[in-house]
Structures are given as structure tokens and as C-alpha cells.
Amino acid sequence: MALEFDPYSVLGVSADASVDDIKAAYRRIARRLHPDVNPNHLGAKAQFQDVTSAQDLLLDPLKRRTYDERAARQADSDGLYYSLQLTPSKRTITPLKEPQVLYLLAEIFPDPRAQESIKTRETRLNLTLVLDHSNSMKGVRMEKVKIAAHQIIDNLADADIISVIAFNDRATTVIAATTAQDKPALKAKVSMIAPSGGTEIFQGLNEGVKQNRQFLGPKLVNHVILLTDGHTYGDQEKCVELASQANTEGISISAMGLGNDWNDEFLDELASKTGGNSMYIDSANSVVRFLNDHVRNLSNAFAERLSLSIAPDPDVQLELAFKLSPHPQPLDFATGIIPLGSMQANRPVSVLFQLQMPGEMKDGFRSIARLVASGDILENEVQHMQIVSDISLEVTQQQTHDEPPSAILDALSKLTLYRLQERAQEALERGDVAEATRRLENLATRLLERGEEGLANQALLEARRVAHTSGLSDKGRKALKYQTRHLLLSSSNEDPT
Amino acid sequence: MILCPYCGNENREGTLFCENCGQGLTDATSGATLPTRQLEQMPGELSARATWGTASIGEKTSLIVHIRDVDDPVTVQLRDRTVIGRSDTTSPRKPDVDLSPYGALEKGVSRMHATIERNEDTLTLVDMGSSNGTHLNGQRLSPDQPRVLRDGDEIRFGKLITHIYFK
Numbered sequence: 001m002a003l004e005f006d007p008y009s010v011l012g013v014s015a016d017a018s019v020d021d022i023k024a025a026y027r028r029i030a031r032r033l034h035p036d037v038n039p040n041h042l043g044a045k046a047q048f049q050d051v052t053s054a055q056d057l058l059l060d061p062l063k064r065r066t067y068d069e070r071a072a073r074q075a076d077s078d079g080l081y082y083s084l085q086l087t088p089s090k091r092t093i094t095p096l097k098e099p100q101v102l103y104l105l106a107e108i109f110p111d112p113r114a115q116e117s118i119k120t121r122e123t124r125l126n127l128t129l130v131l132d133h134s135n136s137m138k139g140v141r142m143e144k145v146k147i148a149a150h151q152i153i154d155n156l157a158d159a160d161i162i163s164v165i166a167f168n169d170r171a172t173t174v175i176a177a178t179t180a181q182d183k184p185a186l187k188a189k190v191s192m193i194a195p196s197g198g199t200e201i202f203q204g205l206n207e208g209v210k211q212n213r214q215f216l217g218p219k220l221v222n223h224v225i226l227l228t229d230g231h232t233y234g235d236q237e238k239c240v241e242l243a244s245q246a247n248t249e250g251i252s253i254s255a256m257g258l259g260n261d262w263n264d265e266f267l268d269e270l271a272s273k274t275g276g277n278s279m280y281i282d283s284a285n286s287v288v289r290f291l292n293d294h295v296r297n298l299s300n301a302f303a304e305r306l307s308l309s310i311a312p313d314p315d316v317q318l319e320l321a322f323k324l325s326p327h328p329q330p331l332d333f334a335t336g337i338i339p340l341g342s343m344q345a346n347r348p349v350s351v352l353f354q355l356q357m358p359g360e361m362k363d364g365f366r367s368i369a370r371l372v373a374s375g376d377i378l379e380n381e382v383q384h385m386q387i388v389s390d391i392s393l394e395v396t397q398q399q400t401h402d403e404p405p406s407a408i409l410d411a412l413s414k415l416t417l418y419r420l421q422e423r424a425q426e427a428l429e430r431g432d433v434a435e436a437t438r439r440l441e442n443l444a445t446r447l448l449e450r451g452e453e454g455l456a457n458q459a460l461l462e463a464r465r466v467a468h469t470s471g472l473s474d475k476g477r478k479a480l481k482y483q484t485r486h487l488l489l490s491s492s493n494e495d496p497t
Numbered sequence: 498m499i500l501c502p503y504c505g506n507e508n509r510e511g512t513l514f515c516e517n518c519g520q521g522l523t524d525a526t527s528g529a530t531l532p533t534r535q536l537e538q539m540p541g542e543l544s545a546r547a548t549w550g551t552a553s554i555g556e557k558t559s560l561i562v563h564i565r566d567v568d569d570p571v572t573v574q575l576r577d578r579t580v581i582g583r584s585d586t587t588s589p590r591k592p593d594v595d596l597s598p599y600g601a602l603e604k605g606v607s608r609m610h611a612t613i614e615r616n617e618d619t620l621t622l623v624d625m626g627s628s629n630g631t632h633l634n635g636q637r638l639s640p641d642q643p644r645v646l647r648d649g650d651e652i653r654f655g656k657l658i659t660h661i662y663f664k
Contacts, residue, residue: 089513098498101511356509404513404523413521416514442504442518 007054007067009388015068019059026055032367037314043336044311047370050386080111080380082303082343084373084387089404092394095361101319104353104391105408106308108373114302114345117379123301124378125160126220127152128177130208131193132228132258134168138195141229141258144284148291149190155295156180161220163211164190167204168197177214201228202235202242205253209246218376218383221301221342222251225294226270227287229258236266243273250305250376252276252341254294258287260474264481272332275306275341280482282475297326302345303385306375309337312355313367320354324411328418328488343375352411367392411488417446418484421459425477428466437467443480455483502635502651520635551663552647553618558663560613560620564599565658572664575615580625581654582610596657605629605655611638613646620646629655 008015011025029051031037038044057063089103111117129152131145149164156162163177164186174189208224216222224246232239243253254276255267264280271278281290310333312318321333323340326347331338343349355368368391376383403409424439440463447456462476472480499508499522506517514521560573573579573594582592583601585608596606607627614621621643624631631638632653638644646652648663 089511093511096510099509101509101513103511103513357511409513409523412513416519420519446519 005050005054005384005386006071006388007057010050010054010386011058012390013058017058022055022058026051029370032313033311033370038311041311041336043309043372046309046337047311047372050372050388080114080117080302080377081385082111082373082375082377082387083109084371084389085109086371086389086391087405087408088368088391088393089408090393090400090402092396092398092400092402093357093361094397094399095363095395096359098359099356100359102355102357102368102393103404103408103412104355104369105350105405105411106310106353106371106373107348107350108306108308108340108343108387109348110302110343110345111377118300118302118345122157122159123299124220125156125162125295125299126177126212126215126217126222127156127160127295127298128163128165128208128212128224130165130167130204130224130226132168132199132201132204132230133166133193133195134197134199134230135195136199136230136259136261141284141287142193142195144287145227145258146190146193148288150187151288151292152295153180153183153186153190155292156183161215162186163208163214165204165208165211166193167200167207168195169200169203170197171203171207173207173211177211199228199230199232200235201226201232202238205239205242209242209251209253212246212251213249216249216251218250219378221298221304221378223276223298223342224251224253225256225291226253226267227256227258227291228262228267230261231263232266236263239266240269240273243270247274247339252305252339254278256281256290256294257478258284260478264478268330269332272329273339275339277327277329277341280478282479297344298342300344300346301342301378303343303375303377304341306340306343306349306373307337308340308351309372309374310353310369311336311371312369315358316368317356318353318369319356320352322352322415322418323349324352324415324488325350328485340375350411352408352415361395363395363397365392365394413450414484414487417443417450417487418481420446421480421484424466425472425481428470428472431470433466433470437463440466443484447484450487452487455480458483502632502653552620552645554615554620554663555618561662561664562594563660563662564596567599570662573613575613575620577615579613579615580609581612582606582608584608596654599657601654601657604657606657607655610654611652614643622646622652627655 013021013025033044033048035045035048085107087105129149158181160180161177162180164175166172166174175186205226212222212224246253252274255271255278257267258281267278281287318333321331321338323329323331326344340349370390373387377385420439420443424436427436427439440459444456444459447459458476458479462472499512501515501520503520504518506515508516513523560575562571562573580592581594583597583606584591584595588608609625610627611625611631612623622633623643624638624640626640633644634651650661652659
């Protein structure tokens with residue numbers, strides 16, 4: 001068992017807890033997390049198993065002593081860590097007949113020493129580029145992608161591992177996974193890619209993941225970048241399955257859409273399965289910058305395969321999860337285990353949750369949810385570190401008028417814009433043109449208030465287009481989606497670089 | 498339940514931004530509403546008449562005032578300067594629009610609360626230094642600073658909430 005699994009914190013008992021304390025703590029927590037009250041909830045299930053094994057360990061005198069001794073030794077060494085901080089929108093809550101909304105900001109902070117340690121030690125990359133070379137890439141797009149790939153290869157350390165796949169209807173392995181020593185030869189191979197054929201993403205992605213597996217390791221940043229400018233037909237489900245599989249193996253996937261003719265929902269889903277990013281690159285000229293920035297962030301990784309599991313109490317409902325930092329991204333929270341990808345040494349990973357609290361709550365302190373952050377700190381010997389945190393608040397009749405924390409307000413004011421855009425899309429899909437128009441107009445109003453005139457104009461333009469043609473333009477749709485999402489970037493943390 | 502001051506959507510308690518229109522619902526966030534005057538000056542592309550009701554009035558336009566929790570709307574014949582407030586037995590002056598039948602005293606409406614002024618083809622709302630303030634679409638007016646009214650605007654006198662429509 002990995003040492004980072006701390007049975008005391010999982011059960012919330014002190015190191016000198018008696019057997020009775022441990023049993024009582026187990027009963028208290030198990031009641032909240034038991035699979036019977038949380039059916040089909042992987043997050044709660046995994047947490048329940050942790051609690052059970054924590055109890056088993058601590059109730060066995062021999063195992064407990066062994067653990068204590070190992071923990072004491074570990075405390076003497078200087079492994080790095082990360083911390084999990086939870087901030088609710090309210091600390092006290094007035095009980096009501098009807099349900100009410102609570103927001104929760106979860107921030108995972110890297111060890112303060114991480115920035116120093118990253119300077120002395122290169123993060124080793126296992127990078128796979130999966131590049132679309134279908135006919136539509138012809139011309140400046142293909143050239144820019146090649147330039148970007150060349151620069152990425154140039155910037156790799158000799159020990160880094162690179163593989164490159166080009167795909168159209170079929171996949172071609174341009175560079176089989178290898179260390180990035182002979183850069184001129186690698187670059188020459190990339191130069192040979194020529195556009196032809198259609199777009200079938202699964203072929204390319206599958207080959208990419210295969211190549212990435214060759215060097216897959218817990219001490220590496222195992223990452224696949226998919227770059228496409230087109231729609232793929234019929235193989236989307238297979239791609240998403242592949243992404244889920246890759247995630248369990250420890251490979252993350254980022255998806256970049258170039259131009260306006262690709263399926264944003266699909267690429268979002270693909271990336272969210274692995275904690276990767278999905279990005280909109282509006283013109284070929286931006287490709288080089290986007291790709292290089294992305295790879296630079298990867299090589300700044302402090303921890304990998306980060307995930308956050310959240311198990312709300314049985315009467316609390318999770319309604320929304322959105323990653324705010326380092327890259328704003330809607331999250332797939334259906335299972336309760338949320339892949340978050342990699343953590344950079346200089347920026348926290350933060351996630352905003354929206355929860356619904358039940359009506360008719362009793363007075364007193366009550367728990368809301370348990371969150372567990374897990375991940376691999378690349379520098380540490382022992383991997384799979386876990387941090388457990390329970391969030392609770394006070395239910396009281398007394399009215400309090402605390403302003404919500406400004407971090408939550410700020411993030412939410414921007415997230416609201418993204419959601420307005422999302423709701424306009426949903427209304428359109430239902431065929432409700434009037435509502436879609438109204439939502440887009442509201443979005444324009446809110447954008448204007450923030451001084452985002454360009455984007456406000458775009459929203460108004462699309463509102464008019466919707467009213468006339470019952471549809472958004474491809475460009476407008478993507479611009480609104482990814483640029484409202486981008487607004488969140490400035491909110492969470494100033495980039496220290 | 499939190500009623501959105503901008504669109505009237507019913508949001509669950511605890512919601513910080515209206516689920517329907519994105520309006521901030523707490524004191525810290527609601528100040529962001531765009532002043533109508535500013536909107537007036539937006540370049541053509543942003544006129545957005547559909548989003549906000551028209552500001553222009555005709556010579557014969559009258560004002561329909563819907564007061565919250567009052568069934569029948571009040572029709573106001575506009576003068577050049579229409580004073581809104583509540584009558585008081587101790588004071589000889591009476592406002593042109595008397596809100597005292599609608600709980601004005603309990604809701605903190607001042608005797609001379611605000612005026613609506615008729616300009617060439619617009620109406621402006623001016624707070625007369627009332628004790629509890631005048632809010633236009635959720636934003637508090639500074640006393641003596643005129644603001645253009647639009648069809649469908651929400652005006653709050655103290656705690657008394659009204660919506661105005663042009664007819």
C-alpha cells in the first residue's frame with residue numbers, strides 16, 4: 001500500500017485514537033458514503049472502500065504499528081506534496097422549506113517548494129502528436145502545423161520521448177516512439193507529411209495511444225495531443241471509449257480544433273475523459289503559439305494524473321463541476337471521479353462545484369461532501385498520493401449576511417456567461433428559437449457590462465442570425481463558446497510567467 | 498426564492514447569478530447593471546432594441562405602472578414634470594402620483610421621492626434625494642442625476658417595486 005494513503009485522515013481520527021474511536025468514526029462516515037445510499041456513484045464507492053480499508057488497517061494492531069513506523073520514517077524524509085483547500089459560498093446556512101444552492105471552490109495547491117525543485121529537475125515528457133493531414137489541411141494550415149511540430153521537437157530534451165502520427169482515413173506512424181536525440185532526422189520525417197484524404201480520428205488516436213504506451217511510465221508526463229480541422233463520422237464513440245481507457249492507464253489527451261469545421265462537443269468530451277484540455281484555434285497563424293504554449297505547460301508539470309473525487313452526502317445533489325484553472329474546462333462529473341490531468345508547479349488546479357442543499361435541514365453542524373484529491377507527484381518515490389477533505393457547515397436560524405468569497409463571485413460571474421451561451425445552444429437544439437435569441441441577447445448585455453464589446457457584438461450578431469435562420473454560424477458558435485470560457489482564465493490566477 | 502430584478506426569473510436561495518439572464522443577485526454583484534443613459538450612447542451595432550425596451554415616447558404616450566402585489570396597474574398621465582411620492586396629512590404638498598394606497602409608508606417611500614421628466618422624445622427619472630433611494634433596474638440612482646427610462650424598466654422606490662410600460 002502506498003504510504004500517502006493515510007488511514008487516520010481518511011477516518012478523521014487522531015494518531016492515538018482508541019479502537020472505539022475508530023469504530024465510531026467508521027460508522028459515522030460509512031453511513032454517508034455507503035453504496036446503498038449512493039447507487040451508481042463511483043466517487044462514493046471508491047471513498048467507501050478507502051474508509052473500509054482504513055478501518056481494517058487500524059483495527060489490526062500489527063498492521064497499525066507497521067503503518068505508524070513507516071509513517072514516522074516518511075515524515076523524516078522530504079517528499080513533496082500538494083494541499084486541498086475547500087471554500088464554500090457560505091459558512092452558515094439558514095434552513096428553508098425549499099432546496100437551496102451552495103457553491104464550493106476546491107483548490108489543489110502545489111507544494112511551495114515545487115517551483116524550486118522543478119528548476120533543478122527536468123520533467124520528462126512522453127509526448128505523442130496526432131496530426132490531421134486530411135485534404136482540408138492543405139496549404140498554410142499544414143505548413144504551420146509542421147512548423148509547430150519542428151519547434152516542439154527542437155525544445156524537447158534528449159531524454160524526452162516523442163512519437164508523431166499523421167492521420168486521414170488511415171493512420172501513418174511518422175515517428176515511432178523514441179527519445180528525442182536525433183532532432184534533424186525527426187524533423188525531416190515531419191516535413192514529409194503531405195495532405196490527402198478525409199478525416200477519421202479514431203484511426204489516428206488509436207495509433208497515437210499505442211505509441212504513447214511504449215514508454216508509458218509513472219515518472220513521465222504521458223500526453224497525446226490531437227490536432228484536427230474536420231468532423232469525424234461514425235467513430236466518435238470509439239474515440240471516447242479509447243480516451244477513458246487511456247485515462248485509466250495514465251495517459252492524458254488534449255484536443256485542438258483548428259478553424260471552424262470540427263465538432264466542439266466531441267473534442268470537449270474527449271479531453272474531459274482524461275483531464276486534458278480542448279482548445280479552439282481560430283486561424284492557422286495561431287497554431288504554432290498554441291502548441292508550443294501547451295507543451296511548455298506540460299514540461300512544467302509537478303504532478304500528473306491528478307483526479308478529484310467528490311461524494312456529496314445522500315441528500316445533497318451535485319449539479320455542476322467546472323475546472324477554472326489552469327485551463328478552463330467543463331468537467332464530466334457523472335461518475336463522481338473527475339480526471340484533472342497535470343498540475344503545474346506554479347499554479348493551483350481549481351474546480352468550482354454547484355450543489356443543491358435539501359429543504360428542511362435540521363439546525364447544527366452538518367457535513368456536505370467528502371472530496372479526495374489523488375495524483376502522482378513526479379519527483380516522489382512513492383506515487384498515488386491522496387488528500388481527503390470533508391466539508392461541513394452550520395445550519396442555523398440566525399440570518400447572517402456574509403458576502404460570498406470574492407474568488408467564487410469572480411469565477412461565477414464569468415462562468416455565468418459561458419453557461420448563458422451553453423443554454424442558448426441547448427435551446428437551439430430543442431428548436432426553441434425565441435429562447436435561444438433571448439439568451440444570446442442576455443449574453444450580449446452581460447458581456448457589454450464587462451466591457452467585452454467585441455464578444456458582445458458577436459453575441460448580438462448571432463442572436464440576429466438565430467432569429468432569421470434558426471441557427472448559429474460555425475465560427476460564431478465556437479467563438480462564443482471558447483472565448484466566454486477563456487474569460488475565466490484571467491479570473492483564477494495571474495500567470496506568474 | 499430570489500426574484501431576479503432584471504428578468505423576474507425565480508432562482509433558488511443561495512444562487513449568486515440569475516440562472517436565466519446572468520444578472521448578479523447579491524449586493525456585491527448587482528451593481529453591474531448598465532445605466533440606460535450609457536446604453537443610449539452605444540454605437541449603432543449595439544443598439545439592441547430588442548433586448549431593452551424602446552426609450553422613445555410620443556406626444557400622447559402615457560405610462561402604465563405595475564406595482565408588485567397590486568392587481569390593477571396605474572395609468573399615469575405625464576406632465577412635463579411628474580412627482581412621485583406619498584401624501585402625508587402633515588404636509589400640504591401632494592405628489593402627482595401618490596403611492597400611499599400601496600403601502601408606501603411601510604415600504605419607505607419618501608414624500609417627494611422622485612420625478613419623471615418629459616424631454617423631447619424621452620423620459621428621464623430623477624431621484625429627489627429620497628431617504629431610501631430609487632433603483633432603476635437594480636441599480637441605485639444618485640440624487641439629481643437624470644436617467645433615461647425605457648419601456649419595461651423596473652423602478653424601485655424604497656422597497657416598493659414597480660414596472661413601467663409605455664402606451
